[in-house]
Amino acid sequence: MSLDLPVIFTILMGAAILAYVILDGYDLGVAMLMPAATADEQERMVASIGPFWDANQTWLVLGVGLLLVAFPAAHGIVMTALYLPVIAMLVGLMLRGVSFEFRVKAEGWQREMWHWLLWFGSFVMAAAQGLMLASYITGFESGFGYFLFGLVVAGGVCGGYVLLGATWLIWRTDGTLQRKAVAWTHWGLLWVAVGIAFVSLATPIVSETVYHKWFDFPRTLALMLLPLATGAAWVWIWRTASAVRRGTATLDWLPFVGAVALFVLSFAGLAYSLFPYVVMDRMTIWEAAAHPSSLKVVLVGALVVLPFIVGYTIYAYRVFRGKAPASLYER
Amino acid sequence: METGEALLLARAQFALNISFHILFPSITIALAWILVYFRTRYALTGEAAWLETYKLWTKIFALTFAMGVVSGVVMSFQFGTNWPGFMNTVGNVAGPLLAFEVLTAFFLEATFLGVMLFGMNRVPGWMHLTSTVLVAAGTTLSAFWILALNSWMQTPVGHGMSEGQIVAADWWQILFTPSFPYRFTHMFLASGLTAAFVVAGLSAWRLLKAPRDTAAARTLRAGIVIAAVLAPVQAFVGDQHGLNTLEHQPAKIAAIEAIWKTERGAPLVLFAIPNEKEQRNDFSIEIPRGASLILTHSLDGELKGLDEFAPDVPPVAPLFFGFRLMVGMGVLMIALSWYGAWRVRNGVVPPQWLLWTFAAFTFSGWVATLAGWYVTEIGRQPWLVTGILRTADAVGPVGGAQLGASLTSYIITYTLLLAAYLVVLTHLAGKGAGETGAPAGRLAKGVAA
Numbered sequence: 059m060s061l062d063l064p065v066i067f068t069i070l071m072g073a074a075i076l077a078y079v080i081l082d083g084y085d086l087g088v089a090m091l092m093p094a095a096t097a098d099e100q101e102r103m104v105a106s107i108g109p110f111w112d113a114n115q116t117w118l119v120l121g122v123g124l125l126l127v128a129f130p131a132a133h134g135i136v137m138t139a140l141y142l143p144v145i146a147m148l149v150g151l152m153l154r155g156v157s158f159e160f161r162v163k164a165e166g167w168q169r170e171m172w173h174w175l176l177w178f179g180s181f182v183m184a185a186a187q188g189l190m191l192a193s194y195i196t197g198f199e200s201g202f203g204y205f206l207f208g209l210v211v212a213g214g215v216c217g218g219y220v221l222l223g224a225t226w227l228i229w230r231t232d233g234t235l236q237r238k239a240v241a242w243t244h245w246g247l248l249w250v251a252v253g254i255a256f257v258s259l260a261t262p263i264v265s266e267t268v269y270h271k272w273f274d275f276p277r278t279l280a281l282m283l284l285p286l287a288t289g290a291a292w293v294w295i296w297r298t299a300s301a302v303r304r305g306t307a308t309l310d311w312l313p314f315v316g317a318v319a320l321f322v323l324s325f326a327g328l329a330y331s332l333f334p335y336v337v338m339d340r341m342t343i344w345e346a347a348a349h350p351s352s353l354k355v356v357l358v359g360a361l362v363v364l365p366f367i368v369g370y371t372i373y374a375y376r377v378f379r380g381k382a383p384a385s386l387y388e389r
Numbered sequence: 390m391e392t393g394e395a396l397l398l399a400r401a402q403f404a405l406n407i408s409f410h411i412l413f414p415s416i417t418i419a420l421a422w423i424l425v426y427f428r429t430r431y432a433l434t435g436e437a438a439w440l441e442t443y444k445l446w447t448k449i450f451a452l453t454f455a456m457g458v459v460s461g462v463v464m465s466f467q468f469g470t471n472w473p474g475f476m477n478t479v480g481n482v483a484g485p486l487l488a489f490e491v492l493t494a495f496f497l498e499a500t501f502l503g504v505m506l507f508g509m510n511r512v513p514g515w516m517h518l519t520s521t522v523l524v525a526a527g528t529t530l531s532a533f534w535i536l537a538l539n540s541w542m543q544t545p546v547g548h549g550m551s552e553g554q555i556v557a558a559d560w561w562q563i564l565f566t567p568s569f570p571y572r573f574t575h576m577f578l579a580s581g582l583t584a585a586f587v588v589a590g591l592s593a594w595r596l597l598k599a600p601r602d603t604a605a606a607r608t609l610r611a612g613i614v615i616a617a618v619l620a621p622v623q624a625f626v627g628d629q630h631g632l633n634t635l636e637h638q639p640a641k642i643a644a645i646e647a648i649w650k651t652e653r654g655a656p657l658v659l660f661a662i663p664n665e666k667e668q669r670n671d672f673s674i675e676i677p678r679g680a681s682l683i684l685t686h687s688l689d690g691e692l693k694g695l696d697e698f699a700p701d702v703p704p705v706a707p708l709f710f711g712f713r714l715m716v717g718m719g720v721l722m723i724a725l726s727w728y729g730a731w732r733v734r735n736g737v738v739p740p741q742w743l744l745w746t747f748a749a750f751t752f753s754g755w756v757a758t759l760a761g762w763y764v765t766e767i768g769r770q771p772w773l774v775t776g777i778l779r780t781a782d783a784v785g786p787v788g789g790a791q792l793g794a795s796l797t798s799y800i801i802t803y804t805l806l807l808a809a810y811l812v813v814l815t816h817l818a819g820k821g822a823g824e825t826g827a828p829a830g831r832l833a834k835g836v837a838a
Contacts, residue, residue, distance in 0.1 A: 109503030112458060116495045119465055120488075126469060127488045130480030134473025138785045141470055145795040148463045149802050155459040156806060159452040163813045172809075349556050352481040356488050363492040367500075374500045377511050386507050 063357070064347040067128035068333075070360060074124055076325050078117035080222065080318055085111045087223020089154065089180035090216065091242055092173075098384070099235045104176070106230040106382035108158060113371065115155070125336075127356050132336040132346035139198040140190050147186035154179030162387040184219050188212030195331065196264050197338035207264055214253030218321065221246035225295065225313040228302055230382045236310070240303040243313055247296055254288065254324065261331065267339055268331045284327050291319040396784050398792040399471045402799065407766075408759060409803045410464050413457030415758045418532050418577065419584035420450050421525035423615070428521045432514060442604050446588070448817060451506055454528075456810060458499070463799075470795075472773075474783030479555045479774050482548055482563055483538055490534035498527030529577070536576055540569035542774045543765070544637045555777060567637050571630040572765075578623040579761065581615065582722060583754025588612035589729070590751025591818040593744040598819045600738065609747070610733050616726035624719060634768075635684055638775065640698040641768035644708040646680050647673075650694040655680040660713075663705040668695070703770045707763060715760035722753055 085107035092100050126133045137144060157176035164172055192211035196204055224246050227239035262269040272281060295316035302310050334342045347353070424446055431439035465487070468475055476483065504512060504520040512520070541547075547562025548555050557563060589612025595605035635642045643649075647658045649668045657679025661670035681690040695702045725746065732739045739747075773780040 109507045112455075112502060113496060113499040115458075115462070116491065116499050119462055119495060120491050122465065122469070123484075123488050123491045126476055126480065127484035130476040130484060133469045133476055133480075134785060137466065137469025138471075138473060138787050141787050141791050142794065144466055144470055145798055148466060149798050151462060152459040152802055152806065156452075156455050156809075159455045160809055160813060163448065163452060163817060164809065165816060168809065168812070348484060349481045349551065349554065351557055352485050355557070355560065356485045359485070359489055360492060367492070367496045370500050371496070374503055377504055377508050 063350055063353040064128065064343040066357065067124060067347070067353060068336075068343050070357075071121055071124040071128060072325075072329055074117055074121040076322065078114070078121050079325065080321050081114035081117055082111070083219045083321065084222040084226040084314075084317075085114055086154075086180045086184050087219035087221065088226060089176050089223070090184065090220055091223055091227070092177050094242065095235065095238065099238070100173075101385045102231060102235060102382055103227065104158070104161075105384065105386035106227065108386045109374065109378045111158065112155070113374065115151070128348055128353060129336050129343065129346035130348050132341055135337050135341070136194070140193055143186045143189040143193065147183050147190070150179045150182030150186060152179070154183060181216070184216045185212045188215035191215065191328075195261060195268070195328070195338060197340060199264075204264065207260055210253070210256055210260065214250070214257050217246060217249035217253050218324075221250050221295070222314070222317045222321070225299070225317040228299060229311040229314045230380075232381055237303055240299045243295065243299040247292060250320070251292060258285070258327070265331075265338070267335075271331055281330075284323060284330075288320060288323045288327075291316050291323060295320065395787070395789050395792060396781055398789060398796060399784050399787070400780070402792065402796045403467055403471060405796070405799055405803065406460070406464055406467055407762075409807070410457065410460040411758065411762060412755055412807075413453050413460065414528070414532065415580050415583045415754060416453050416587055417450060417457055417584075418528045418580035420446070420453065420587070421521075421528045423584060423588065423611070424450055425518075425521050425525050426611075428518050432518055438604050438607070442608055445604075445817070446608070447506065449587075449591070449814060451502070452810065452813060454498075454502065456806060460803075471785050471787060471792075472783045473785045474778065475773060478553070478778045478783070479542075481554060481556050482541060482545075485557070485560075486534050486538040486541075486563075490531055494527045494531035494534065498524050498531070501527070532576060532580075533573065536573045537564050537566075537569055540566045540572050543572075543769055544568040545774055545777060555774075568630075568633055571626070571633045574626050575623070575630050575761075578619055578626055579754065579758045581619045582623060583752075583758055585612045585616035585619065585726075586722065586747075586750055586754050587752070589616060589726075589747050590749075591814065593747035594751070594815065594818045596738060597741070597744050597748065606736075606738050609738075610736070613726055613729040613733055613747075616722065617730040620719070620723040620726050624723065627716075627719070632684065634765075638768065639693050640695065640702050641708065641765070642684065643693060643695045643698070644703045644705045644768060645712045645764060646684075646692070647705055647709045648680065648692050648694045650696050651691065652694065653681070653691045654678040654689040655692040655694075657683060658709075661709070663709050665705060701771055703768045707767050711760045711764040711767070715757050715764065718753055718757040718760065722750070722757065725750060 088103050088107050092103060095103060122133075125136070153175045157172045157179060160172035161169055161176060188211045189208045192204070192208035193199075195211075196207065221243060224239045224242035228236055228243060231239065262272055272278060295313050298309075298312040298316060302313065332338065334344070336343045336346045424443065427439060427443040427446060430436075431443055468483075468487075501520040501523040505517065505524055508520065509517055541563055544566045546566050547557065547559040549558045550556065589609055592605045592609035592612060595602055596609060599605065631642065646655070647661055647663050647670050648655050649670075654677070656675035656677050658670060659674045659676065661673030661675075664671050678688045681692055682688055684690070684692060695705070729739065729743065729747065732743060738744075769775060771779055771781070773783050
């Protein structure tokens with residue numbers, strides 16, 4: 059039996075991108091919520107993501123790296139088609155990344171500036187990723203309607219990240235900030251409900267391929283499990299967050315798990331819409347795949363190294379477990 | 390927009406990206422190991438002064454590292470956004486090398502940097518030291534993979550061809566191409582020198598503001614001694630690297646030495662204005678037979694001129710001047726570090742003017758490193774991968790307007806970041822200097838950073 063390497067690499071790449079969206083999603087979400095908090099709360103919010111953001115962001119490099127390694131032909135097409143949003147995301151990424159350091163090391167107005175740039179960079183990253191996703195699903199079509207669709211998806215992605223960030227804060231903080239985070243979670247849920255509903259309805263309209271994949275009876279009936287599960291996760295987050303506020307729940311990480319589930323389900327729906335295309339309607343994963351000799355080398359390497367990465371990632375999360383301190387940085 | 394102009398813009402953008410990026414790894418690759426040294430000294434002695442030194446330089450490291458990480462992510466996207474032809478042709482070699490860099494280095498350094506920066510009170514001392522070592526190992530591994538790829542692009546071996554694409558044949562050969570050992574050693578030492586001068590320079594700056602700061606005096610000595618040891622080794626390794634280049638990329642050497650025509654007993658051109666149009670040197674100052682003596686170790690050894698390789702030759706002027714800038718800076722760094730080592734040999738703080746000189750030389754490593762990279766990368770032209778892929782054939786379809794927008798965004802962002810970086814670095818080095826008249830007492834108080 060020979061391995062279907064393109065499929066294996068699609069799964070690997072998907073896993074890396076999903077890991078990125080969830081992990082960097084929560085720290086981008088936390089940073090995007092900063093304007094809604096007081097100065098002390100902001101300090102603690104940054105402390106809750108300070109040890110993690112860099113490694114979280116690395117999953118993006120791995121995801122794009124796997125696209126580049128496994129599907130070099132598609133990599134060029136995707137990256138050149140998404141040129142401007144990619145550049146915007148990278149500028150946001152630079153500003154956000156260095157702001158963690160600058161905001162505690164600069165003085166006076168500069169400190170204030172970096173403080174805002176942390177928020178701004180995170181927001182630009184999230185919005186740009188939404189634009190990229192919208193353009194990717196629609197096969198890089200351009201036009202006013204597609205642009206509007208892009209804005210909606212960008213709003214949805216921002217809302218989703220805010221939801222992840224808010225549930226992360228429920229888990230990692232307590233007191234007033236935690237209660238605020240519950241309120242943010244509820245607002246985030248309303249936003250995400252609108253976003254998911256809109257994107258789910260709009261995507262089959264803008265893409266015929268997606269339409270045929272989902273509206274094909276009787277398969278549609280089985281597929282309806284996905285939106286049902288998404289709805290269940292939504293209710294779960296709402297109720298567990300409320301329970302934390304009432305003080306009846308001791309498991310303050312439950313809302314975060316629900317938010318992760320929401321992302322996994324949305325991601326699954328998206329993956330189903332796209333497969334087997336790596337460039338929508340144009341190039342399948344088998345057409346774009348790199349030479350098997352190179353794929354095998356990377357696969358062996360990944361299978362050896364990934365367990366270590368997962369292992370020390372878990373270690374780092376254990377080291378920084380529990381509620382975040384008031385501040386992490388020495389001035 | 391002419392494709393030629395789009396190509397020029399794409400190249401300008403790549404040059405800007407990589408020039409900005411290399412500034413930071415050139416410090417962190419070696420500074421990470423210097424931190425291991427500080428951390429080990431603290432572990433062995435338990436002295437608060439070592440801890441304070443470690444903490445100060447960890448801050449500088451963290452900032453520099455963050456700059457390197459974010460600009461590095463930008464680099465990794467450039468392959469797809471601007472040079473899709475690169476991956477289409479040599480993706481089977483470049484892809485795995487980049488993937489291994491992410492898998493073995495990026496996650497390692499990013500994860501343990503968190504433990505190293507924020508975990509001192511959360512993990513046992515030995516684990517904190519181990520985290521510092523793992524971060525250093527990660528930065529060095531990262532350099533290993535990316536220099537392996539760069540060396541393969543310069544002197545490709547170990548591959549085959551299949552349907553217009555390069556296919557890997559022997560990974561061992563691909564990793565250890567003829568130029569790799571020289572390039573890696575040369576770059577590692579360059580980082581050592583760059584970091585040493587940053588440590589010495591910022592410590593000198595500190596001593597100018599707080600003359601009795603014993604911690605700064607100690608790091609000044611550390612920086613000077615490291616530089617004084619590494620600088621002559623670098624001169625030797627650089628020479629060996631040059632001989633290796635003569636063997637594998639003779640056109641590059643011909644451009645560096647501005648030798649237009651093949652000749653025996655070629656002179657060493659000390660200075661000239663290379664005249665690309667007339668294929669000769671104007672206003673040249675030469676040492677007769679010098680180049681032949683240095684490169685072939687014989688007074689009338691034959692050196693191949695650019696005419697031998699035309700039309701596939703790199704532009705002469707940037708290589709000629711870049712090389713002289715690098716060597717000139719290197720000579721100054723040797724002289725300054727040796728003189729400095731002599732002056733601090735008894736543990737005395739050097740005189741004001743010498744402190745000012747070291748402060749002025751803080752980023753001398755950047756000048757030499759950038760000049761060196763310009764020589765070796767422009768020297769690869771017109772090839773992106775020597776003999777396999779031309780730079781012009783790898784550029785993507787992105788038009789001039791989009792390129793203009795991205796290039797402008799990058800220029801603004803990089804200017805902001807670089808300015809902020811320099812401001813904060815000088816601020817960190819001078820911080821608290823005026824607060825206390827008795828630095829020794831402040832040291833005894835320990836960790837109030």
